[in-house]
Amino acid sequence: MKIILNGEPLEIGAGTSVAMLVQRLSDQTGRDPRGVAVERNREIVPKSRHAATVLEEGDQIELVQFVGGG
Amino acid sequence: MKIILNGEPLEIGAGTSVAMLVQRLSDQTGRDPRGVAVERNREIVPKSRHAATVLEEGDQIELVQFVGGG
């Protein structure tokens, strides 16, 4: 199943939740998943709903965090 | 019959037209009536219609001209 993550296509398994996606990326990058915000199809997915929110074919996901800026 | 001219009440005869009003004032003040604009109840009365426009009880008339300004 294909989704668009931060503008790039990504292949994921059916039934993958936002929580699983965030965890997977945090494992990959070795990063603390806290301080990350998720937007799905331009709707924010609150942390409280990461686990319950299952991704679907073609979902547009934005995964953002704070960086240095003026 | 009473109208409001430049914010002041004015008694005029029935059937007075805008043209007559302008003429009367120009006689009073000895001023060239050209370069004067007339607004009746917030609607401009073009010079071409001064003669045909008869004033009515309670009309709000603005009679303006150019003065020095920055």
Add this chain to the structure above:
Amino acid sequence: MKIILNGEPLEIGAGTSVAMLVQRLSDQTGRDPRGVAVERNREIVPKSRHAATVLEEGDQIELVQFVGGG
């Protein structure tokens, strides 16, 4: 015997030394005589010579100290 002290005439006894003059003024004004400099006829009288320096008729004496200034 008359001298000029800070521009004003002053009557003093014969044999008065600079030291005596400074002491007398310090008694009058209740001021610490230290930090005062003495000029006699446009020549500085060092503290070390105050005692030995006896005033003479018509001496021009300047008695100065530090005051606030920019």
Add this chain to the structure above:
Amino acid sequence: MKIILNGEPLEIGAGTSVAMLVQRLSDQTGRDPRGVAVERNREIVPKSRHAATVLEEGDQIELVQFVGGG
């Protein structure tokens, strides 16, 4: 006979006057000799004395004119 003209050595004939020198240079350069000033051994030679002033061995001559300047 050698002189120094504007800092450069120059060989001239005995009896050469300032007037002759100026004329010779004006012939060379095709320039109007007017508006030129002459200094001989740091003394100005007025135009009126150019003819009468005969150069001598080792004379230091400055020949100057106006040029553009701020």
Add this chain to the structure above:
Amino acid sequence: MSDNPSSDPLIIAGKAYTSRLIVGTGKYASYQQNADAARAAGAEIVTVALRRVNLTDKSQEILSDFVTPEEFTYLPNTAGCYTADDAVRTLRLAREAGGWNLVKLEVLADQKTLYPNMPETLKAAEALIKDGFEVMVYCSDDPVYARLLEEAGCCAIMPLGSLIGSGLGIMNPVNIRLIVEAARVPVIVDAGVGTASDAAIAMELGCDGVLMNTAIAAAKDPVRMARAMKHAVIAGREAYLAGRMPKKMYADPSSPLGGLI
């Protein structure tokens, strides 16, 4: 240019003007002095206000008897208007009174600063342009709003140099420069000029003209100051076109270093 100004005309709404100096007609000791000053300034355009005919005081002088519409192009303004509606209403009356489409729009925010209210100004500009007016617009030195006003169809952008009547000159030359660089219609500094050098500075920034009133009217000798301003605007324009020397941190001699005795 000054000797042959026709070769460098100021073009506003398709009409060419020789003079780049627009003057007001307020605050003068008399309309006669006003006319003398406008002539000394070499002005072709004068701003005028619209007010109720004075029905009582018959002795009052008439502007047009001294500063005639035949000699000067009247540019009606909306001084004293604090809403888009007031400004539009005033300029429609002005068009009826004078018969001209070229107007100066200003919508002010408050009497203390007379700073332009930009949202209302833009709103009024759009309404007036829709209604067929040629709008010269008094505005802040915000380069973004200058662009919006030009896109709305204004025929001249007129940013303030500083507050109306303050005489503080060009407070923010960087913003004026940004406006000039981006504009494709004339940019005319309106308000703030206090003395001749202020006008020259505005022109040196690349502005196409200057509009002023108080600097001339409130000078000790208004006619003489008007003449000063005429020369200042030409001086600044010529200097801008001539291209100034670069600034240097140290000195640079003007006379040759060679040939010293």
Add this chain to the structure above:
Amino acid sequence: MSDNPSSDPLIIAGKAYTSRLIVGTGKYASYQQNADAARAAGAEIVTVALRRVNLTDKSQEILSDFVTPEEFTYLPNTAGCYTADDAVRTLRLAREAGGWNLVKLEVLADQKTLYPNMPETLKAAEALIKDGFEVMVYCSDDPVYARLLEEAGCCAIMPLGSLIGSGLGIMNPVNIRLIVEAARVPVIVDAGVGTASDAAIAMELGCDGVLMNTAIAAAKDPVRMARAMKHAVIAGREAYLAGRMPKKMYADPSSPLGGLI
């Protein structure tokens, strides 16, 4: 004034001049351009340097063939002199070459700043005046030295606006003002002017004239900049004589507050 300048002449050493702008003759692309610029500036006086006659290069142009002493008053300067003796020697040669007593004295301190060496300048001024010269003196903006130079008999005080050739304008208007207030001979800003508004500012401070070279010669279009400077000097002079409006902290309307619809 500009229309009738004879009523406001600049008087130096007893001679009246119509123009208040003195220009240099250095750094131009050619003497022809130099002459064109001097005419566009409306200058009556030009500064000139004295150098050794070039004995080798016969092709070299002659200043006086283009900028003739008949058309312009030559003002010999001492650019390049770093001691009083050099300056006096140079000006004596200049007097012999040209036959004029009116000279511009400058004694410089170093090549990096070309700042005037004031003790040497005063020494040279005294020697020259004793020798019958009319001395226009380039100096710092020190108001005390300006007074000393005037007391020594200089016929014009010429303080720098900023470093020669820097184009930084009038760095210290307060000092220039102090010099103007105290002087009984003409005060002419010499050096530092970069563009037209700088010249206007100098004149608005009450100076009697401006002397410049690089601002014109190093402009992209020297002739046009010369014309700009002519107008700038007139503008500044007229503004000074007219008396500028006071500066205000807040706004002040130019149109009447009464009679609004």
Add this chain to the structure above:
Amino acid sequence: MSDNPSSDPLIIAGKAYTSRLIVGTGKYASYQQNADAARAAGAEIVTVALRRVNLTDKSQEILSDFVTPEEFTYLPNTAGCYTADDAVRTLRLAREAGGWNLVKLEVLADQKTLYPNMPETLKAAEALIKDGFEVMVYCSDDPVYARLLEEAGCCAIMPLGSLIGSGLGIMNPVNIRLIVEAARVPVIVDAGVGTASDAAIAMELGCDGVLMNTAIAAAKDPVRMARAMKHAVIAGREAYLAGRMPKKMYADPSSPLGGLI
């Protein structure tokens, strides 16, 4: 004050801060240097940007590992947003990421000037305030818009001193003063400060604080410049509260005239 700052706190959205200097977190050589500079500046609030998580480069440093939210209040900005919608969307994500309501809104007009787009800025401010945000708003120095933004409910007005990253200082002190005089919420100069005196000048005008990034990050020694800025903001604040001496046209001696020998 500096010795006992708690007596002069800066209160933003009901929270008191000791420091009146807010610093950015962009353009530093490293987040470590960034943290050192923020500490040297004595800053309590730092601006941060929101960007996509970098999924590829695992080595990349994490801001919050160096400049921790425990030590500094994060102030999310909308740098890079050119529409109200983008800005609102970005700040909603910021709130989700950090959990804070206090944000810095900026809606820019173009990449060349980064000048604020004021109509879009006001639109975004209204939407964010409706949505429960505490909005500190980057804006032009237009005093009318400053009032509109305050009326819309913004908790701090942050006018630019000059263009972002330009280091040109406070271009228009008159407008900043007008904004300060009228505001009942903190006024914080945001953008334009280039060196310490610029920050002092902003505070002397009566501003409640200063926000800067480039002036510190682009200095040769950012940590030292951060310390300079800490002192400059205190200096300017104290000078404003102390009430400066009047300016005088002439001299005024500091030592007594009497008692001279």
Add this chain to the structure above:
Amino acid sequence: MSDNPSSDPLIIAGKAYTSRLIVGTGKYASYQQNADAARAAGAEIVTVALRRVNLTDKSQEILSDFVTPEEFTYLPNTAGCYTADDAVRTLRLAREAGGWNLVKLEVLADQKTLYPNMPETLKAAEALIKDGFEVMVYCSDDPVYARLLEEAGCCAIMPLGSLIGSGLGIMNPVNIRLIVEAARVPVIVDAGVGTASDAAIAMELGCDGVLMNTAIAAAKDPVRMARAMKHAVIAGREAYLAGRMPKKMYADPSSPLGGLI
């Protein structure tokens, strides 16, 4: 630095000072306020005048009872002296009164401007140095005279920023910069500072210190202004040592352009 100033001492005549701010002791409401302000300024050196002992008014306060020579280094000045002879005579008396060789020389030209008389100042400096004094010299901002005074052996060059007591700040930063670049002894701006940013600007130009009196004494709250000045001098010094960012004509974003949503 501010945290560890000993690493950046100001060295005058071989003695190291932590503070770069020298304050006067004139014009205060009382010597008590004077002492409080000097402490708030963190000053180590205070200037003092020499006057005749008041023989009549016994009640008059004594400076040294409040601003003690034990706490502060007294720097005797020659305020009120208009000739080299008066200044030398005054400082010889000061040395006798206090026993110190370190003095501040100022020879003024007139009461209206209090501008230094440079020829007299140089003459006095030479006489004093010959007589064993360490001379800190108040002077004009003429870079040539600054060099002459240093060559004469002065231990600190103290050019005016603007007229004494005027509060006009640094009128000619270019001259101050030239003096700083050439000097091998400390350069301390003396006179002209009006508020904190003026002091910061002086230090940013590379000056080694600032001397002021009226800016503190004539502030509404002198003690608070003294504290402001302490921070301003540190801020300017740190900014100078840190190396400021370059100024830019256009904007430059502080947040990353990549990773935008």
